[in-house]
Amino acid sequence: MPDMPRVVVLGAGFGGIGAAQKLRDAPVHLTIIDRNDYHTFQPLLYQVATDELEPTAVGSPIRDLLHRHDSMVFHKCAVKSIDLAKKQVLVEEMSPVEYDYLVLALGATVNFHQTPGAAEHSFPLYTMKDAIRLHDHILKKLEEVDKNPALVDEGALTFCIIGGGPTGTELAGAMSELLHTELKADYPNLPIDEARVVLYEHSPAVLAHFKPKLQEYARRALEDRGVEVHTGTGVVEVTAEEITLAGGDKVKTQTLIWAAGLQANPLTKSLGVELAPGGRVPVGPDLQVKDHPQVFAIGDMASMTDGKTGQPLPGLGAVALQAGHHVGKTIEQLVAGEATTPFKYFDKGNMAQVGRGAAVVELPTGGTLTGSIAWLAWLGVHLSLLSGAEEKTSVFVDWGWNLLTHKRGKRILLCDDDSDDA
Ligand SMILES: Cc1cc2nc3c(=O)[nH]c(=O)nc-3n(C[C@H](O)[C@H](O)[C@H](O)COP(=O)(O)OP(=O)(O)OC[C@H]3O[C@@H](n4cnc5c(N)ncnc54)[C@H](O)[C@@H]3O)c2cc1C
Structure with missing residues (x-):
């Protein structure tokens, strides 16, 4: 036609x-x-960065859409x-x-809000490449400290996150669990107890768009997992070795994850x-x-x-x-020459995971959930939103395995430029 x-x-x-x-x-x-030739399920990118899921679990082929639809084409x-x-x-x-x-x-x-050094030295988390880059960077820091423990004093095991919205909060909880469980066993000679996850949020609370009691729950759940939460604090400069906070304090770190704006x-x-x-x-x-x-x-x-x-x-x-x-x-x-209607959003609520067994949910009715019930709701909703049957199955298996064994992914470098395999 x-x-x-x-x-x-x-x-x-x-x-x-x-x-x-x-x-x-x-x-x-x-x-x-x-x-890209894949659709990225951004809400789960932090799980790729922290080895809970493999990249293929959150990227689904766009060409799947074309099956049995002759009048449709895709160009990568x-x-x-x-x-x-x-x-x-x-x-x-x-x-x-x-x-x-x-x-x-x-x-x-990503929006670095013109923060000096942020574009050059921080790790955003918006694309699949960002997630893989951060994943590999975390493992490389551990390998470096394994060879030279003195690097801990240079901030090699200080992982800072700027932005306490859902991305920063979910990532902070997952990173702390990763460092203090699986990686502790992977690197028995590393002073992993000295590893820090520090979350900075410039507004007075994390999860600014959630109700105050959910914000308080999330902060407590993060702190229970060893995350240092600093609210009312922004980052004003970033270098490869340290960050400068709004009050002038400097923190030695080789990892600043930017989850502070788009x-x-x-x-x-x-x-x-x-x-x-x-x-x-x-x-x-x-x-x-x-x-x-x-x-x-x-x-x-x-x-x-x-x-x-x-x-x-x-x-x-x-x-x-x-x-x-x-x-x-x-x-x-x-x-078809028919009249059109305005767009009306159907709000199904809001949710964020803080760690294994901990999440916050705000229902469209105004009700709230926290703890393991909220976490199960979070798992169910995210599983149902994933695009294809293959992705759903793979995520389901990975989450089930992680839950039963407290073990994550393969914990290997995905894009190791230093390797001489070539
Ligand atoms: C880390 C993270 C966590 C999130 N968590 C949640 C959550 O828990 N719940 C929630 O509801 N929302 C969440 N969001 C927000 C949600 O993912 C976004 O609102 C949503 O993806 C926006 O959809 P979009 O179609 O506008 O853009 P996107 O989903 O970003 O899609 C844009 C597409 O355009 C393509 N593209 C961009 N530039 C070009 C170009 N020059 N040429 C060709 N192609 C291009 C990209 O490859 C991409 O496929 C999260 C976002 C992030 C980053």
């Missing part, structure tokens, strides 16, 4: 996948573009810019891709539209870009408001996925 409209979806994260799921049976030619390539006037997307290694409808779902990138994908600047704070693309109630009724922006790169409450929507996987579904349906309606 050569006269079907061309729909191009940029990005196969939560938003892009949501749109593609809705559109794959619609009467359109659907093209998906992503620089990087988007360079978007020309709204010419209705073209410029990509690497291919001629420009033309569209009738465009879905912008290119996510966000900004929209810089490609939003190529659109030539006025951007909202954080570089996000402002959209109307139906997620359309102003003055471009056939262009939609969703997820972390968009500034979206809830059609039900009028409130700004947070940067969450659930928000992006539902927005993707909505845009898919809207495009179908436009193609």
Whole structure:
């Protein structure tokens, strides 16, 4: 059917996948573009970094979407810019891709808030490569100290995390458990008891968007696991050897993990539209870009408001996925000449894990859960959200194994540049 409209979806994260799921049976030619050939389940990246899960458990092949859907194609390539006037997307290694409808779902990138040295010396946790890099860095620090224990005084075993949101909090709990359980047995000659996990959060509490009693529970659960929690403290400078705190104190560390902020994908600047704070693309109630009724922006790169409450929507996987579904349906309606409706987010609650057997859950009804019940709820929800049967099975097996034996992954360097295997 050569006269079907061309729909191009940029990005196969939560938003892009949501749109593609809705559109794959619609009467359109659907093209998906992503620089990776896999969808990344970002909420579990910290488990790759801390050896609870292997990378393939949180990355699922985008090409799986194409099975049995002939009018759909996928190109693994990087988007360079978007020309709204010419209705073209410029990509690497291919001629420009033309569209009738465009879905912008290119996510966000880390925001170092112009902190000197942060971009060069810290470890963000936003992509699969970030998670593998951090994973290997932790193991390399242990190998270095194994050969030269004096490095402990240089901060080789001081692991600092900036940002006490869900990412920083979940990572801090998992790192402390990793260092003080499995790695303790792996490195019997290491002064592993001197290893520190230090969490810095500039606001007065961790998990700022949760209720105060959940914030207090999370702080206690982290401290029970040996994490040093410093709230009301920011980091103002980072070098390869130390960090400087807002009050002027310096802490020797060779690992600063940056979990303190995001900004929209810089490609939003190529659109030539006025951007909202954080570089996000402002959209109307139906997620359309102003003055471009056939262009939609969703997820972390968009500034979206809830059609039900009028409130700004947070940067969450659930928000992006539902927005993707909505845009898919809207495009179908436009193609059929039907009326469209505003996007209304269905809030299913909020949750974060703090460690084995410890989590916090805020239900949409206002109720809360903590402890092992909340943790089981966290496991169930994350398992159900993973994309394919293969990923679900693999995560289920890894978590079950970890739970029964207190042993994690393979604990080997995944990308060891120093190895002379080549
Ligand atoms: C560590 C971490 C933990 C999180 N935990 C939770 C959680 O527990 N619960 C929750 O609801 N949310 C969580 N989030 C937030 C959630 O993951 C995001 O809100 C969600 O991924 C946003 O979806 P998106 O589709 O907008 O962007 P993304 O999922 O980031 O997808 C963007 C896609 O665009 C592609 N892309 C980017 N640039 C280019 C380019 N130039 N060319 C081609 N392709 C490109 C990327 O490869 C990616 O596939 C977490 C995020 C992080 C980073």
